[in-house]
Amino acid sequence: MKTVTRSTCCYCGVGCGVLVETEHGRITGIAGDPDHPANFGRLCTKGRTLPLTASSTTGRALRPEMRVTRDEPRQATDWASALDHVADRLAAIIERDGPDAVALYISGQLLTEDYYVFNKLAKGLIRTNNIDTNSRLCMSSAVTAYKKALGADGPPTCYEDLELAQTVLFAGSNMPYAHPVLFRRLEDAKAKNPDIKWIVVDPRRTDAAALADLHLAIEPGTDVALFNGMLHHLIWEGALDRAFIAAHTADFDAVKALVRDYPPHVAAKICGIDERDLMQAADWFAASPATLSLYCMGLNQSSHGTDKNLALINLHLATAQIGKPGAGPFSLTGQPNAMGGREVGGMATMLAAHREIGNAEHRAEIEALWGVSALSDRPGLPAVEMFDAMASGKIKAIWIACTNPVHSMPDIARVRQALAKAEFVVVQEAFAQTDTVPYADVLLPAASWGEKAGTVTNSERRISRVRAAVEPPGEARPDWWIANEVALKLEQRFRRAAQDSATTRTLFPFASPQDVFDEHRLLTIGRDLDIGALSYATLEQQGPTQWPMPAGAHEGTARRYTDGTFATADGRARFLATPYLPVAEPTDARYPFHLLTGRLRDQWHGMSRTGRADALFAHTPEATLVMRPGDATRRGLEEGQLVTVTSRRGKLVLPLQTSDDVAPGTVFAAMHWSGQYLSSGGINEATIGAVDPYSAQPELKHAAVRIEQADLPWRLVAARRGDTLALRAAVQPLLAERRYASIRIEDEDLIVISAADTASNADWADRLHDALDLPRGDDLLEYRDARRGREQRVAWLGNTIDGFLLSGDTQGAPALIEQIRSAQPWQGPRHAIFLRGDDASRAQVRKARIVCNCKQVTQTQIESAIAARASLEDMKATLGCGTVCGSCVPEIKRLLNATAVA
Numbered sequence: 001m002k003t004v005t006r007s008t009c010c011y012c013g014v015g016c017g018v019l020v021e022t023e024h025g026r027i028t029g030i031a032g033d034p035d036h037p038a039n040f041g042r043l044c045t046k047g048r049t050l051p052l053t054a055s056s057t058t059g060r061a062l063r064p065e066m067r068v069t070r071d072e073p074r075q076a077t078d079w080a081s082a083l084d085h086v087a088d089r090l091a092a093i094i095e096r097d098g099p100d101a102v103a104l105y106i107s108g109q110l111l112t113e114d115y116y117v118f119n120k121l122a123k124g125l126i127r128t129n130n131i132d133t134n135s136r137l138c139m140s141s142a143v144t145a146y147k148k149a150l151g152a153d154g155p156p157t158c159y160e161d162l163e164l165a166q167t168v169l170f171a172g173s174n175m176p177y178a179h180p181v182l183f184r185r186l187e188d189a190k191a192k193n194p195d196i197k198w199i200v201v202d203p204r205r206t207d208a209a210a211l212a213d214l215h216l217a218i219e220p221g222t223d224v225a226l227f228n229g230m231l232h233h234l235i236w237e238g239a240l241d242r243a244f245i246a247a248h249t250a251d252f253d254a255v256k257a258l259v260r261d262y263p264p265h266v267a268a269k270i271c272g273i274d275e276r277d278l279m280q281a282a283d284w285f286a287a288s289p290a291t292l293s294l295y296c297m298g299l300n301q302s303s304h305g306t307d308k309n310l311a312l313i314n315l316h317l318a319t320a321q322i323g324k325p326g327a328g329p330f331s332l333t334g335q336p337n338a339m340g341g342r343e344v345g346g347m348a349t350m351l352a353a354h355r356e357i358g359n360a361e362h363r364a365e366i367e368a369l370w371g372v373s374a375l376s377d378r379p380g381l382p383a384v385e386m387f388d389a390m391a392s393g394k395i396k397a398i399w400i401a402c403t404n405p406v407h408s409m410p411d412i413a414r415v416r417q418a419l420a421k422a423e424f425v426v427v428q429e430a431f432a433q434t435d436t437v438p439y440a441d442v443l444l445p446a447a448s449w450g451e452k453a454g455t456v457t458n459s460e461r462r463i464s465r466v467r468a469a470v471e472p473p474g475e476a477r478p479d480w481w482i483a484n485e486v487a488l489k490l491e492q493r494f495r496r497a498a499q500d501s502a503t504t505r506t507l508f509p510f511a512s513p514q515d516v517f518d519e520h521r522l523l524t525i526g527r528d529l530d531i532g533a534l535s536y537a538t539l540e541q542q543g544p545t546q547w548p549m550p551a552g553a554h555e556g557t558a559r560r561y562t563d564g565t566f567a568t569a570d571g572r573a574r575f576l577a578t579p580y581l582p583v584a585e586p587t588d589a590r591y592p593f594h595l596l597t598g599r600l601r602d603q604w605h606g607m608s609r610t611g612r613a614d615a616l617f618a619h620t621p622e623a624t625l626v627m628r629p630g631d632a633t634r635r636g637l638e639e640g641q642l643v644t645v646t647s648r649r650g651k652l653v654l655p656l657q658t659s660d661d662v663a664p665g666t667v668f669a670a671m672h673w674s675g676q677y678l679s680s681g682g683i684n685e686a687t688i689g690a691v692d693p694y695s696a697q698p699e700l701k702h703a704a705v706r707i708e709q710a711d712l713p714w715r716l717v718a719a720r721r722g723d724t725l726a727l728r729a730a731v732q733p734l735l736a737e738r739r740y741a742s743i744r745i746e747d748e749d750l751i752v753i754s755a756a757d758t759a760s761n762a763d764w765a766d767r768l769h770d771a772l773d774l775p776r777g778d779d780l781l782e783y784r785d786a787r788r789g790r791e792q793r794v795a796w797l798g799n800t801i802d803g804f805l806l807s808g809d810t811q812g813a814p815a816l817i818e819q820i821r822s823a824q825p826w827q828g829p830r831h832a833i834f835l836r837g838d839d840a841s842r843a844q845v846r847k848a849r850i851v852c853n854c855k856q857v858t859q860t861q862i863e864s865a866i867a868a869r870a871s872l873e874d875m876k877a878t879l880g881c882g883t884v885c886g887s888c889v890p891e892i893k894r895l896l897n898a899t900a901v902a
């Protein structure tokens with residue numbers, strides 16, 4: 001019998017409602033929840049493919065594992081032993097070195113209830129503020145700026161503003177990829193009213209930029225100069241709202257004085273754009289009845305991220321584009337519960353419910369609410385510093401939950417060093433293979449999406465329920481439960497040590513996520529995010545709800561500051577002077593390229609989940625480095641060639657991809673690929689740990705790099721049809737042994753490994769052969785030419801090809817891959833496969849890129865339709881592309897526009 005469970009998508013901050021279909025205890029389908037106010041039934045490629053990622057337990061962390069000394073492998077154990085071991089080790093380290101020798105590094109992908117328990121465990125029980133999260137890499141500049149300028153964290157805006165805005169400024173945000181369902185809402189609004197203006201500020205020509213009315217392709221990192229220049233122009237033009245500035249803001253004069261130094265021609269020069277474009281953007285911004293700014297990592301992930309946010313908020317305050325429908329500075333949250341983490345204060349710099357660690361009154365409030373004394377007033381260490389403190393031996397133990405720092409932190413060599421140095425590392429993970437798991441002394445298997453319950457808060461402050469649709473696999477348990485169990489055990493140990501009576505009330509009386517939510521709710525009362533009137537019951541009755549919703553209120557709050565009163569002590573918003581400063585690591589003669597990093601449409605972060613759905617590789621099958629064609633030619637580089645990307649921190653090898661979307665002198669790499677797919681740890685081998693002085697957010701978007709042809713003459717390509725999850729798990733441990741190795745999911749059930757090195761390595765090829773489960777004996781046809789260093793092995797299944805391994809000369813690989821993909825029986829004798837003329841094997845048999853994932857429509861099909869003068873509507877009717885989730889529509893429009901221009 002089919003059951004439907006109402007829940008929320010576990011990927012991005014849009015927070016789409018989903019209806020999860022289950023049968024016989026397994027997730028069998030998904031649909032957008034038509035009643036959820038974020039998506040009204042829509043889902044993007046990632047949301048739609050969630051069931052594919054949950055269909056098998058292969059690769060899941062299923063049992064607790066631990067090791068007592070570093071040199072032994074972890075052994076499976078039971079929960080009681082694992083939890084006792086964690087509590088014993090943490091208690092011993094705290095006893096010996098004090099509470100600040102322990103750190104927790106958690107995640108904006110935890111549910112609010114998980115987060116709450118972790119935060120209470122750190123701050124209320126252990127009494128350390130060393131609890132930080134991956135939101136430090138993501139939202140902390142936005143948080144800091146909101147607090148400085150508006151007096152409180154959280155956006156003033158809501159999703160309805162997407163439909164009401166007349167000018168939309170996308171700043172460092174690639175919404176078609178990162179917030180697709182919200183982008184659908186913007187597309188609809190613009191289709192209804194073509195007068196709506198879209199301005200995109202992004203050094204790259206993203207799909208959003210290609211569809212915009214104005215693309216400001218600024219030099220990376222120059223946003224502050226741009227916004228200061230726009231404000232200068234508006235002051236000069238008298239286009240400000242003087243009355244609003246006088247009544248509702250403070251410190252305008254300081255900013256006015258500062259932006260005198262940024263006349264449009266000066267600002268435009270810093271940004272590398274046309275002065276007229278800067279003024280045009282400013283005019284549209286100020287003159288529009290409603291201007292909405294949507295911003296994300298292009299602003300936040302910068303060593304001046306707070307200033308980038310503030311300079312943009314200055315523009316909103318100066319023009320009164322805030323606190324009214326369709327207007328405001330809207331920071332889009334990345335992770336599904338980045339907001340919830342901020343609400344429970346689960347970071348090194350905050351206390352619960354938007355309170356401050358440094359504020360004695362706030363600490364006293366929390367002490368009273370929790371019934372504890374002496375909360376630590378020592379500031380906790382934010383993420384980058386936390387790992388540095390581990391490397392220097394100050395932090396001895398770390399508990400990592402729901403994040404993968406050996407992939408996602410900047411300068412991962414430093415992170416590896418830190419984890420190797422730590423005495424005790426706990427990793428709480430849903431999947432067994434990530435780049436962080438090998439460092440775990442204890443691996444705690446976590447239940448994941450579809451298996452756990454709680455709440456999340458999306459970008460517009462809307463709290464939604466997450467519900468379990470199936471049981472967790474194996475021994476996996478929900479995160480709140482794991483944290484709670486360890487907390488109870490630690491509490492016992494602390495009491496024993498203090499010879500405390502066992503009758504004292506526990507800090508962790510929680511029997512369910514609902515109990516946790518109820519306590520969290522109490523802490524918010526009287527705060528800006530007051531949810532006094534909210535409970536699981538009200539969420540059940542009235543559906544997802546926006547905070548604040550204080551006692552007595554019957555519904556949540558869509559927009560804040562509508563009466564011009566801000567959350568500062570005097571009710572006035574603050575202008576803050578933001579001088580432009582260059583990126584932490586400018587390019588120079590040795591490192592002449594500016595590296596940008598960002599997201600792909602169909603992958604999520606370290607791919608532990610999206611990497612389980614073969615279909616999600618069709619849009620971008622492998623890791624590449626993107627460079628402008630002219631830059632490549634000048635360096636004698638060609639598309640597909642292997643290049644070394646070197647920074648002052650580290651290096652990695654990637655195939656080159658050329659594209660006009662990046663500007664001269666800049667290169668781009670997607671953040672997603674890790675040691676699970678590459679011989680290196682991914683692009684964060686090269687990034688820099690420099691952080692913003694106010695928010696401590698690292699500059700993940702910018703680093704200076706050198707790009708050189710990789711001198712790796714030996715090549716190998718192997719492919720295998722089969723269960724790609726199992727094959728990938730078997731091959732992954734071999735990758736790091738070669739200078740370059742990359743796993744590509746070429747097609748449903750088809751995995752391809754490419755490798756290169758300075759010299760051939762027969763032993764490695766043999767081990768790869770076995771990892772790929774290629775046959776030996778009758779079903780293997782081999783050809784060796786030792787003199788020319790060539791070797792070819794082809795695996796047969798009857799008269800079809802099922803896999804191969806080519807070493808030395810790999811030119812035949814594309815044709816063989818095509819042969820596997822077509823599943824066509826081979827005509828003629830088997831050995832003739834080697835005799836095909838070189839022409840045939842050299843032919844550029846490349847799989848056409850799939851643009852529309854739902855209907856499997858390729859770029860080639862779309863381009864031929866466009867050549868035959870088809871419109872988007874024609875293609876929807878004939879090819880079906882863009883008719884299901886719509887994630888591909890921006891790209892199709894872009895292809896159409898490109899042809900129109902040509």
Ligand SMILES: Nc1nc2c(c(=O)[nH]1)N[C@H]1C(S)=C(S)[C@@H](COP(=O)(O)OP(=O)(O)OC[C@H]3O[C@@H](n4cnc5c(=O)[nH]c(N)nc54)[C@H](O)[C@@H]3O)O[C@H]1N2
Nearest residue numbers: 172173174178220221296297298334335598599601604605
């Ligand atoms: N498909 C997909 N969607 C996701 C995620 C995912 O992994 N995959 N992750 C989620 C998360 S956690 C987050 S935080 C969001 C991120 O969402 P976004 O921030 O929209 O995505 P990014 O690609 O990281 O970066 C956005 C853009 O910033 C540009 N940029 C780089 N440097 C600068 C600069 O100096 N100034 C300006 N103005 N722009 C610059 C880049 O070229 C890039 O196009 O996405 C969320 N959604």
Ligand SMILES: Nc1nc2c(c(=O)[nH]1)N[C@H]1C(S)=C(S)[C@@H](COP(=O)(O)OP(=O)(O)OC[C@H]3O[C@@H](n4cnc5c(=O)[nH]c(N)nc54)[C@H](O)[C@@H]3O)O[C@H]1N2
Nearest residue numbers: 134138402403404408428430446448597605606608671700
């Ligand atoms: N160069 C570069 N680096 C970046 C960025 C960038 O733009 N460029 N973006 C940064 C940003 S904005 C972010 S948010 C980070 C994201 O970086 P990470 O937080 O490292 O990203 P994920 O891969 O999503 O990590 C989540 C982990 O939790 C596991 N997991 C999934 N569900 C559960 C669960 O229910 N419980 C537990 N315990 N585990 C679970 C997943 O398998 C996964 O390994 O990356 C940052 N790093």
Ligand code: SF4
Nearest residue numbers: 009011012016044047
């Ligand atoms: S936009 Fe896509 S990834 Fe984001 S919540 Fe909605 S379905 Fe999930």
Ligand SMILES: [Mo]
Nearest residue numbers: 137138334335
């Ligand atoms: Mo993020």
